[in-house]
Amino acid sequence: MKRALIWLAATAALTGCKIHEAEDFDPTREGFYIFREANRCLGETAADATRVLLFDLYYSASEEEREVVHNRYFYSSRIVISDDACHIIDGTSDLIIYTGGQPLSAEGAVWRYAYSSQSCLESEMPTISCRKHETGPDTYDLRLPDGNQQWSVTPFYCNQPQPDGPTRYWCELRINGTGNLSERVYSPDFGTVAYETLEPLKYNSEKRLQFQRGKLKLTATIDHEEVEVDARYVDDDQVVILYGSHGKTYWY
Template identity: 50%
Template sequence: MKRALIWLAAAVVLTGCKIQEAEYFDPTADGYRMLQSANRHLTEAAAAASRVMLFNLYYSASDEERKTLHDRYFYTSRIVDSGNGEWRIIDRDGELVILTGGQPLATDGAVWRYFYLSPTYAETTIACRTNGDETAYDLRLPDGGGELTFTAVFPGRTQEDGATRYWCELSLTGSGACPAEKDLYGFDELRYRITGTLKYISTAPQRFELGQLELTGRIDGDELEATAQYLPDNRITIASGPYENDYYWH
């Protein structure tokens, strides 16, 4: 009887250990980690592109309109014309250099280059394509970071206090790879493909409002695949194999 009680106690302890481990098992955790790195890379690219698109409004405007546009979009920035088509947007935390080639970006065939000033700066290229009333922009990120296409709109919405709030909204498609410096978890390789158009709003710069990504990665010899879907309630659904979980941005 005593031996039976000892075996029963041991079985309870072992079973308890297994249950505790199961409580912390998350089969979509690697997919979420891939999404975090890809999201960081893509939102930084979208934030810079939206700033360039807003600057194009300023660049293309008359002197009278520029003051209004500066106060609307760049009220904490200093805009400097450095000559020869080079402009600088100077903020407290950084300096964005834009090489315009001397023509507005919304001209068919126009190509702008831009980069944030730093010891290791890398240029991004943005090119305009127009087809009738439709205008799209091709974005080539440095170091194989991605080849994206987007459209841009500039909504305004009246607030409760009567003021109008303005922003830039991008819709992005394309694919690419997350550079090592943007990778948060040390993946040997991390690639993304936009399978549902990403909707980016400049007033929410750290995430996308809608869209879907297919993610593939490799870490410690393991090959990983996942799908990430952005939903409008600050939620992301990660699917990996037969598993699916929801995560929330904080």
């Protein structure tokens, strides 16, 4: 056994290969790190898009209906509406929505939005517009100039009576999209990550930064080599990562 270990060490020194301890070796870990960064960015984008779509319900409602919508979706928020810029304020967070004085359902309406803490030009803000359908739910086109991200979003407004209390309301999104993510917060240096939805993502507004269903294809570059990751959401907080010829289910 000792002779075999010496031989392995010598082989590694000659070939430049890294020997992993068996209990520490995880061939899918790099793919999971790439997924985790993409999931964080996509989850934040979905959360913001949900707020904007729910705000359209408020903005389009009559004065009497607005109180109902506010209590359902913005109970802890303060909403300020001016001629053009509208604010959803939660503590120190201020989401500004530029409506152009039109609801999203209006023909040709395009909304832009950003947080007051962000320093960005109008051309750098996400935009959202509505594609109305005579049959079936409307869909919304979301564009993020950063990374040329393009989403098609279908919202569903859900409610469920509680056995011992009031009805619970939330919003679900079905998302198809492509684009590039350039942010990095984890240790592996994988540069820009490109993503594509192979199966629509299902997002629940009550579960921030989580998707309950769907499949992503992620492409990144590590050590000048392009790698691909397939990530399938299988349950709350779980994802199946396929990386190279290996697969593993993670909690995230």
